[in-house]
Amino acid sequence: MKFLVTGGTGFIGARIVVNLWERKIPVVVADLSLNIAWAKQIALLKYDNDPAKRTELEEQIAQTSFINLDVSDKEAVNQVFFDHTDITHVIHLAYLMSAEVEANQQRGASVNILGMINMFDMAVEHRLSRLVFASSETIYGANHSVYGDENYAVKEEDFCSLEEHFYTYGVMKMLNEYTAQKYIKTKGVSIACMRPPIVYGDGRMRGSVLWACEFATNPALGKEVKLPFSKNSRDCWIYVDDVAEQFVRLALKPQLNHFSYNNGGHSVTAEELMQTVKSIVPDAKYEFDERVPRTSLVDRCDSSRLEHEIGFVPRSLKDGLKAQIKEARNRALQVTI
Template sequence: MSDKKVFFTGAGGFIASHVIPLLLEKDYTVRIFDNMTRGNRDRVNEFVATGKVELVEKDVRYGVGVREAIRGCTHAIHFATVSINKSVADPGESIDINMVGNNNVFAAAADEGVERLVFASSASVYGEPEKLPMHEDDKLNPLTPYCISKRAGEDLLGFYERTKGLSWNALRFFNVYGPGQKIEAYYTSVINHFIQRLRAGQPPIIDGAGDQSMDFVHVTDLAKGVVAALESEQANLPINIGTGIDTSIATLAKILIEAVGVDVEPVFNKRDVLVSRRAADITRAREVLGWEPTITVEEGMRALVRDSE
């Protein structure tokens, strides 16, 4: 067995299911730490069957359980979190899981001598950007308990770095999409909603002029960024993981209409909407991680349509 072992919270989820195969290819063993309330048990069982992955079915809110499970691990990836929409509906649970959970994992990693911790942060720490592309040194303005906990998580990593020498990278994920994603995923549910309507021969409905944009990054590319952050020489930085391209909702609709192959035009629901735009400056990801995306939005969306048939 390899002497490289990753403690991986929230690893029953969508993104982790793309990261774990890359870790196994690089000869890591993996200890999944997940309460499995939303985890994909079938997929986790497939990983466990390899003999290189084990499941500890516990909650990050319980510090003793975290401490026991992280012991003996050389690396850590912390994905366990409560989503944006759930954090607004129930701020108490969000603070409990996201803030207390963050501290439990970071403190245990520091005390147990983990060589590198990778934290799933979020582009949502920026709030509404003042300019594009969004750079890691831009002003942060997190707006929901989820976003606030991500920013606080980055600050907490800095504390454990200063006091106990913890080595970390915080990845600010932009709009992640790809095969295996739940259809209600907050930032990318628009993709699944459009595909469902197009399959039924109905046009996608867009609020306003469709100027709102996202930076869609394919989960295959993003997973490579996670592994690169686990192994990079440089550390202790927040790093954007996106494509640098802002794809408007109107453009997304056109891409998906073409991919599904139906003859419809989007319907624009004329009303005032907050035009939010997203695009990552990925200079730091290139320089620090040697990472950049390889899958264009057009390619990724076509593959998603094919996979969902």
């Protein structure tokens, strides 16, 4: 067994790579802009007080292949599989985020549409055991009111029309899912996707939701937080390490009952989020933008399908925030030293 993780040194990708290292599963890490030091730091910082585990991880890291890869380049993608003929599983995360897509639609289409198709082709040509890719909660549109009851948690079968969408990114994810199901039906390959909500944690470095890191990391480091929406804005949040665990478990399970899965998470208002952080960091300081009543995302996602499929329930919001705050402080301490 060997995994290829594209976008493998990104915010979620690096956590998946560390998860695979912890399981002693060989992995090829590919990214357009490799940040090898970042992935190593996440792994080693996690076991700063466990020399034996650090040694094990260092051995796994030494055996890892790191590759600069543009997934929109079919020849380059082919070369990865020719150089590593033993790849059996792929977790595909190489994707341009919303702001990047809006700034450069041509590049966005090249990476997000053509790049995805290139990976689907690899699943066929190299008979992969499983390809799992990241879809998004944005496929459900930009407003929870489409689904009626504000307490309703959207399910995988729910759909909204293009008129209800805000992000080109989300519509691209819809096309990815549609295309994947064509490949499944016509080529007999094993492909699945997950639809993460807002993924929080320390270390997010790019994209239009940097606040999904800053809301807890800033207080951990004694800095103020500015959130670009009302304190009453409600969203669904999940911790980055839990998302990594979900991806790996879904990739490893021999047989799946479905194609698409909501990651789930905790549905809270921005004020509830703030109060949870304050229960850990009492002097946390927040500023909200009350001119923006809500984010352009759905509020609640039902995760029962995924929990049943892989037997994993994400940690509580408070436990996730404790982990993020601890990591942010340890990282800052390491930099200071």
